[in-house]
Amino acid sequence: MSTRWYPIYQRGNPQLRVFLPNFWLKLVRPEHEQPPNVVQFACSMEMTKYDVKNYLEKIYNVPVVEVRTRIAMGKTKRDLVHGYITKNEDTKMAYVTLPKDMKFEFPNMFQDEAKKKEEDDKKSLEETKKNYKKFLDKNKHRPGTPGWFTI
Structure with missing residues (x-):
């Protein structure tokens, strides 16, 4: 379900609503060494491991063996002038395991x-x-x- 507002559909009028998911995935270069068939994504907090698996299989036709998720806490820092503490948003990380024969490697763009x-x-x-x-x-x-x- 989308949080975007569209005009209400009335019978006989053209369809003006488009339903877009609030889910998103962002490919992330891992901080620590991973096996060649494990890919790391940052995803929306509402996504479950089943959502990640379905997202990759249905939209991108990527065979997925297993998905593990964790929530990475955002960094906290103290403002030096005013003294208050700020915290960055938490992010959910998804580790997707591909089949053994598949291998993912980041392209060298430069x-x-x-x-x-x-x-x-x-x-x-x-x-x-x-x-x-x-x-x-x-x-x-x-x-x-x-x-x-x-x-």
């Missing part, structure tokens, strides 16, 4: 950026090595002089 960063790191490391070698060669004939004292 491969190009990772490769570019790695290449930049290699270049800067090589440049640093070269500069350090130059620094050592320049001060090679001045024993006893501190490293920070250079010409």
Whole structure:
């Protein structure tokens, strides 16, 4: 049942109501290492494990073996100026176990950026090595002089 308000249907008039569920699922990257066939979701607090299973099987055609749920408490923090305590909303986490032969892996969406960063790191490391070698060669004939004292 939806909490959205639509005009009341009267016989003979066109249908104006659309019933949308209040259920939602959000795929979450797990904090701790999970087996390859376990997927973690954040879901609405009203959903039960049976609702999660039916949601995935009927809408997305995903075979589900088992669903475990837990409620993660929201973080609490104290306002430094006024001193009152605020708390974030609690969330329900659903751990969905897929069949043994299925495996879920998060896609690497930013491969190009990772490769570019790695290449930049290699270049800067090589440049640093070269500069350090130059620094050592320049001060090679001045024993006893501190490293920070250079010409």
